[in-house]
Amino acid sequence: MTSTESTDRPYASFPVRIGVQIQPQHAQYDAIRRTVAEVEELGVDVVFNWDHFYPLSGEPEGLHFEAWTMLAAWAEATERIEFGALVTCNSYRNPDLLADMARTxxxxxxxxxxxxxxxxxxxxxxxxxxxxxxxxxxxxxxLGEALPRIEQRWAKLNPRPTREIPVLIGGGGEKKTLKLVAQHATIWHGFGDAETIAHKHAVLDAHCATIGRDPGEIERSVAVGDKKPEEAAKGLYDVGSRLFTIHTSGPDYDLGLVREWLAWRDEVNAKG
Structure with a gap:
């Protein structure tokens, strides 16, 4: 990273991290649990599920599991890796209850x-x-009404969260979503090629400037799906993305691509 990149994109100072979304569809839970253990052993930084009630691809009535009860199980089953839902649907739960669930x-x-x-x-x-x-x-x-309630509930709970829980907001809407990111999030998660992501970063930076927030406080995350590092990594990295998330689906969770992204991460981070 050059000094110019650091000045122009303060969020580029984050190290590269690799996330894996283990889509909780078309598999029994024991397969999901084994995959979580394997990605932690491989050295993945973050493991995600998603917050849906039915599969998003394949057989629409196929095997599927609920997100937050699964996250509580992952909390006990893992030791090092960070984890969460990519992403929780705000509509499905009372915001104060959701805050308490997250705190727990x-x-x-x-x-x-x-x-x-x-x-x-x-x-x-x-x-x-x-x-x-x-x-x-x-x-x-x-969502805009829920986020302050969640933050206020975290401040009231006894005991409070162990840390300032990182808030990841997903979506690229420029008038509302990215404004909420500037106001509330520590991670923004987006979709698209390098040109699209660069534009979204500029919009988010402008929202930060409007409210007087340092855009360097917000880690930039991007979905890379099933792309290989040589297909997507450099362009997205050059525009400031630092958390790269691959997805894998049941019934057979293939982690070959994850290994390639981890090797790329280690190479880039070793260069400083």
Whole structure:
């Protein structure tokens, strides 16, 4: 990283980290549990699930498990790795209850929870579980109302969280979502190629400037899906992305690609 990159993109000072989203679909829990153990052993930095009630690909009525009860189990089953949902759907739980759930999992894990949250989008979840789907704008407004309540509840709980729980907000909406990131998040998670991500970073930086927040406080995360490092890493790294998340789905959780990204991470971080 050059001094110019550091000045232009203060968030580029974060080290590279690798996340793996273990999609909790089409697999029994013992397979998910073994995969969590394996990614921790491999040296992955963060392991994620997702907060849905049905598979997002493959057989729509296939095997699937709920996110937050799973996260509590991961808190007990792991020792080093950070973890969380990518991302929690704000619509599914009372914000104060969700804050308490997160605080409890934070304590169970001795301070390794990343609190990922978004406004929600998968209509089948809403319809099947009886939540009003509403509009995208309405769901974002609800997220904006929930985040201060979550922060206030964390401050009231006894005991309080073990640390300032990192808040990850996912989504690239420029008028509402990225404004909420500037106000509340420590990690932003986005999707797209390097050009798209660079533009979103600039928008987020502008929101930070408006409220007087240092954009360097916000780690930049990006989904790389099933791409290899040679396909995506350099461009995304050059625009300031530092947390790179690969996904893998059941029934067979293939971690070959994860090993490639870990090797790339170690090479880049060794160079300083």
């Amino acid at each position: 999992v934070d304590h169970i894990s001795n301070g390794r929870l990343i609190f990922g949250i978004g406004s929600g989008w998968f209509e089948k979840d809403y319809d099947e579980y009886g939540y009003p789907f509403g509009t995208a704008g309405g769901r974002l407004d609800a």
